[in-house]
Amino acid sequence: MVLLFALCPLGIGISASSPTIRVRILHNKSRVQVGATGSYKIQTLDSLKELSFPSSHSTLTVEASQQGILASGQTWGAQILIKPGERESLIRVGSRRYRGQILVRQKNSLLEIVNELPLEEYLWGVIKPEISPKWPRASILAFTIAARTYAFKKLKDPSANASGYHISSEQDDQVYRGVEGEDSYASELVNETRGRILTYLGEIIESSYHACCGGYTASSKDVWGGEYRPYLVAKRDDFCKKSPYFDWDFKIEATDLRERLKKRGLVLGRIYRIKLLEFDEGRRVKRLQIEHQAGKAELTGKDFRQAIGGGDLRSTLFAVERHHRYFVFEGKGWGHGVGLCQEGAKAMGEQGYTYKEILEFYYPGTTVETFY
Ligand SMILES: [Zn+2]
Numbered sequence: 001m002v003l004l005f006a007l008c009p010l011g012i013g014i015s016a017s018s019p020t021i022r023v024r025i026l027h028n029k030s031r032v033q034v035g036a037t038g039s040y041k042i043q044t045l046d047s048l049k050e051l052s053f054p055s056s057h058s059t060l061t062v063e064a065s066q067q068g069i070l071a072s073g074q075t076w077g078a079q080i081l082i083k084p085g086e087r088e089s090l091i092r093v094g095s096r097r098y099r100g101q102i103l104v105r106q107k108n109s110l111l112e113i114v115n116e117l118p119l120e121e122y123l124w125g126v127i128k129p130e131i132s133p134k135w136p137r138a139s140i141l142a143f144t145i146a147a148r149t150y151a152f153k154k155l156k157d158p159s160a161n162a163s164g165y166h167i168s169s170e171q172d173d174q175v176y177r178g179v180e181g182e183d184s185y186a187s188e189l190v191n192e193t194r195g196r197i198l199t200y201l202g203e204i205i206e207s208s209y210h211a212c213c214g215g216y217t218a219s220s221k222d223v224w225g226g227e228y229r230p231y232l233v234a235k236r237d238d239f240c241k242k243s244p245y246f247d248w249d250f251k252i253e254a255t256d257l258r259e260r261l262k263k264r265g266l267v268l269g270r271i272y273r274i275k276l277l278e279f280d281e282g283r284r285v286k287r288l289q290i291e292h293q294a295g296k297a298e299l300t301g302k303d304f305r306q307a308i309g310g311g312d313l314r315s316t317l318f319a320v321e322r323h324h325r326y327f328v329f330e331g332k333g334w335g336h337g338v339g340l341c342q343e344g345a346k347a348m349g350e351q352g353y354t355y356k357e358i359l360e361f362y363y364p365g366t367t368v369e370t371f372y
Contacts, residue, residue: 031063039085127186136349209340214333216282243343269293
């Protein structure tokens with residue numbers, strides 16, 4: 001076994017023991033353009049029907065229809081697989097190339113596109129879109145382990161399995177861009193931590209992370225409720241102080257604010273004042289009250305942020321003041337604040353901390369274990 005690994009250069013030999021993950025890359029599409037960098041084939045899940053395309057020149061429109069999936073002038077039922085014809089061929093969906101195979105599913109009258117591939121190869125396409133391959137080596141190593149743990153936990157979650165995919169390729173999970181998101185150096189570092197997962201008392205952890213905590217991370221219980229997780233607690237973080245995301249401000253007209261809340265189903269009269277009622281230990285807003293023409297409305301900081309938009313109101317770590325017809329928010333950090341702070345992890349790497357020290361700081365009490 002040792003000899004086998006020694007003969008197997010990093011990045012080339014992916015052993016069969018890397019689990020396979022299903023990543024939803026597109027959904028709610030009525031049609032999608034597919035192809036490949038070499039030959040490819042489409043087939044039904046039972047392989048009873050199959051069609052091969054010998055060259056990379058042929059692209060195919062796959063569309064949803066009342067008779068099921070329509071491709072190459074034929075109907076294929078509710079699901080098809082698009083597979084590379086030879087080992088080197090990469091399937092193309094729209095303008096992006098993907099490793100592994102593609103599963104197209106018709107749900108009601110629309111298509112859902114899922115990329116099925118080894119977890120390790122999936123991670124190659126996550127690092128660059130989520131952080132940057134230019135970050136210090138220790139910071140990237142720490143992040144590869146956090147990202148692998150996040151995906152592995154999803155892989156083991158039966159409810160994710162039931163939905164037909166484990167993880168989405170968007171910001172609500174982990175940003176994944178297929179081969180277009182890869183970088184050879186980042187992939188090398190993924191390979192270096194291959195199979196390594198974070199555990200707490202033997203259990204795979206919920207390895208949440210975010211762009212910048214703004215000086216204080218948040219406890220998962222405060223943000224999402226659920227059980228207390230001793231490795232996802234609020235703690236002071238001085239490492240991200242120099243990050244460009246550390247401070248922010250956002251100014252919005254009271255009428256616009258009212259509109260945004262209305263779009264989320266909260267209909268209010270003219271807004272007079274926003275009063276912050278309750279904070280967590282890092283001073284993230286837990287609850288606030290909006291005084292308006294028809295009374296008072298109370299909501300959580302998290303719901304308020306969601307209604308206003310997470311790109312404008314970058315975190316719930318803010319203060320707010322009224323200036324004439326505007327509300328001015330001054331805040332810190334970007335994201336929910338739970339778990340690893342990417343900007344802080346970057347700074348820790350710059351200051352010479354090891355990847356294990358970075359992980360221990362953001363997920364205290366956890367252990368790095370090799371699962372495969
Ligand atoms: Zn931070």
